[in-house]
Amino acid sequence: MKSTINAKDVAKLAGVSQSSVSRVYFKGAKVSEKTRRKVLAAAEELGYRPNEFARSLITNRTKIIGLVMKGVQNPFYPQVLTQFTAAFKKYGYSVLFVHTNNDEIETEDVETLLNYNVAGVVITDATMSLNVAESFRANHIPLVFFNRKLSSSDFYSVCCNNLNAGRAIAEYLLKQGLTDMAYISGNENTSTSLEREKGFSEVLAQHNLEYHKHASDYTYGGGYATALDIIEAGELPSAFFVANDIMALGVLDALQKKGVAVPEQVKVIGFDNIEMASWPGYELTTWEQPIEKMVEETVKYLLSEMAGYTGSAQSVEVEGTFIKRKTT
């Protein structure tokens, strides 16, 4: 008893050659309508399914995208994950999921992606050493850094325009007549946190304003602890710009715990517009990252590179939108 039935079996039953069977399943190949029907009928009867590995072996191409994620704990990422899988599925690509805890993607995982000869790679929120990135380039595997802006312009990256966002938020707070602000940063080696602060500080500097900066880590606990420290040190500003929503929720909870009224005494602005930001318990004013557009840009680039590799690099920045709720 054969465990798997192959194109040859189908060919025999349909009374055609294996080549014809192959052509029926290979998009773009020419087959007459008659043989196509014969083949499909035979395939149906036998329960035939083309072996993806044999296909990849001979074409040297796969329909697999490597998706590397870091810190799926932040509710921002499940959204990104589902959007990517949905988008790739639309074009017939499957997702090989890799999770890393380190900032830098582990070589073991890179090996995996290369062994599977993935058609493309998306790296969210993590970085990789330049020589590792080069090994993808050497294999003509297109690569996108998602939610990261690269200092070197050798690779493609897609993120929200964090600089403009920081500026807009500063201007919004200034318009409220506030002058005494604080920035609570995420991990300080991330481009996202740095750019958001850069835009923010730029505008404040134009108005000759200083601001306090408190380093945190993009987690709820981090935001909570940082805010608590600030309150207890008696350094409460009139507004917080917090580098992401999940930290901002921590800040709000700390403020509530200490009996600080929001937005009356302090205003709080987050970043991402995660689902929780709209919960009645929080109603957080924030900056929406245009995930759909970011995903779209990423997929668009990957598809074009997979069709014909150029290795072109660019830093794409998509504009987000201010979402006013009740914490400002």
Added chain:
Amino acid sequence: MKSTINAKDVAKLAGVSQSSVSRVYFKGAKVSEKTRRKVLAAAEELGYRPNEFARSLITNRTKIIGLVMKGVQNPFYPQVLTQFTAAFKKYGYSVLFVHTNNDEIETEDVETLLNYNVAGVVITDATMSLNVAESFRANHIPLVFFNRKLSSSDFYSVCCNNLNAGRAIAEYLLKQGLTDMAYISGNENTSTSLEREKGFSEVLAQHNLEYHKHASDYTYGGGYATALDIIEAGELPSAFFVANDIMALGVLDALQKKGVAVPEQVKVIGFDNIEMASWPGYELTTWEQPIEKMVEETVKYLLSEMAGYTGSAQSVEVEGTFIKRKTT
């Protein structure tokens, strides 16, 4: 210029046969230490990596696990996802991620899994028609339904012992001297919601107590709306057992909005012990699902089935733990 270098190239440089190169990379094959060193040196020099597709083609086995998820929006699932990828990575398996929105996994996705000849499949929170499941069995692909208890005992399933959990929660509330309770269910066609309620109602029935049941949908919004309805209808019980944490958070926010004191006026118990349950703003009493153990059981079964397929079925239920916080 060759784009990919293969075992033959390495063999030539190392002065051995292609077979020897293969044996160096095939775990379990015998090679002398001398040739191993020669091969590894040559491989290093050329940057050789075995082609996973050629391997799978000939062995008819893969190192890929299909992971099907539904509703990644619930913060419970990112935890599950990371734990699975970590566990599988430990044994050299990669994860092909599939996301479905429907309760029932789409045939398109099943096709994908079969085409890639995955070594095993984990299905979280979704079901599949029996004949689809059978097609996995026909291909000797082991299958685990995670966080689902199956009525038919034809397939392996792993979940928390929801029945016992429901009982324990009822008993806990009874001990507090409460008699007027309500259950807020998740999607009513899920075994998780049904079993939790079953255990709960069983114990209450033993004490000749009735309870109110309110159907909801396992989302924050659902919990919020349901609680609001209850309050406005003036049907406030003395305790809520809510079928999962994310809904319970919605309930808490609704209660807070309406000025109902927790736990003084109403007690609330959730289910899952997601990270947010411990946030200072909520401090939700809940039932912890032993994710590590559940994942461990799943992986253990899959590994043994992948080593030698038996198709054995079992319904594994792991005991969870009660987590007392401040909402009771």
Added chain:
DNA sequence: TTCACTTTTGCATACGTATTCAAAATATGA
């Protein structure tokens, strides 16, 4: 050294598909 035995190696082949090339079938035009 010789012989028997064990370990290691290389050769040849198979896995299931895509693809080239020439042959066959079909369509087109006069």
Added chain:
DNA sequence: TCATATTTTGAATACGTATGCAAAAGTGAA
């Protein structure tokens, strides 16, 4: 109808690896 152009088909081969088998190399005892 025939000759020519076009489309469709089948045979053969290649992709990169694992593996059965026989030959070769190594091991140890007498």
